[in-house]
Amino acid sequence: MAAASAPGLAAGVLGAFCLVLWFDVISCEQLSSAQSVFGVVNKSVTFLTASSTPIKDILWKKGKDKVVEKEENLDESVYPPFRERILLNIVTGDLTIFNLSSSDEDEYEFESTSIKDSIKFSLTVFEPLPSPTLNCTLINETVIVQCGIPEVYSSHRDLITYSWYCPLAGCEDGLESSILHVKKENDLSQEIQCTISNALLNSTSSLVLRTCVPADFCPKHLDEWCSYLWRLASRGTADHSRHRYVLLAVPLLVIVLIVVFLGAFQRWRAE
Numbered sequence: 001m002a003a004a005s006a007p008g009l010a011a012g013v014l015g016a017f018c019l020v021l022w023f024d025v026i027s028c029e030q031l032s033s034a035q036s037v038f039g040v041v042n043k044s045v046t047f048l049t050a051s052s053t054p055i056k057d058i059l060w061k062k063g064k065d066k067v068v069e070k071e072e073n074l075d076e077s078v079y080p081p082f083r084e085r086i087l088l089n090i091v092t093g094d095l096t097i098f099n100l101s102s103s104d105e106d107e108y109e110f111e112s113t114s115i116k117d118s119i120k121f122s123l124t125v126f127e128p129l130p131s132p133t134l135n136c137t138l139i140n141e142t143v144i145v146q147c148g149i150p151e152v153y154s155s156h157r158d159l160i161t162y163s164w165y166c167p168l169a170g171c172e173d174g175l176e177s178s179i180l181h182v183k184k185e186n187d188l189s190q191e192i193q194c195t196i197s198n199a200l201l202n203s204t205s206s207l208v209l210r211t212c213v214p215a216d217f218c219p220k221h222l223d224e225w226c227s228y229l230w231r232l233a234s235r236g237t238a239d240h241s242r243h244r245y246v247l248l249a250v251p252l253l254v255i256v257l258i259v260v261f262l263g264a265f266q267r268w269r270a271e
Contacts, residue, residue: 034120038199039100047121049093058093059111100125127155129203132196136212143212145180147194165193
């Protein structure tokens, strides 16, 4: 009977323990969770122990591997790949890691006989954010602008959020989405901006809405071609490579205009 009731007894003790912690504004889930810490590649990050008592001995681990160890009255021992990359505060136990890389991501744990429980940190390391890409189309008198992340960027894309700066009325809807809708009847001389962000970084690209619609001098029957060439020439505004696209698009646009002019001239002569 005693053996059969052991699991129930253990569950009851754990439940009572959690209940006590609950009234002390601490939960069992909080005790087992790690603090989220964010860093950037090639930068530094510091894990703060917030210890209020003097630390006698220190052990930092990354996963199951030792990072640095310091026993009272002895020199600290630093383990690879952290040699010459860390700074240990031997009074508080705080740990700073320099020259971060993506491989540094993991759970870190601080242990000491001077404190009752270990302290855990979950480190996420971001690559520098690229400039977002901006592409636009004109559909049914509405300019649709798509803000995107270059496909080559793979660092925690799921943690990236979008925001827009749009000075026009009606832009409020979808300002936290990757897509923005603007009516063609608005003032298309205005510039809009898309910003991508994560916990530490942000990057912005801008676009003048007029570049999303065909130039007014384009003949109606060539509207689609003009629209395509116009957007091609203006695409550099979003990806900072304007000259490359202009060199390609301008000659094509000139050719289209020459064809239009010759056609008009021949019709004039025929009359």
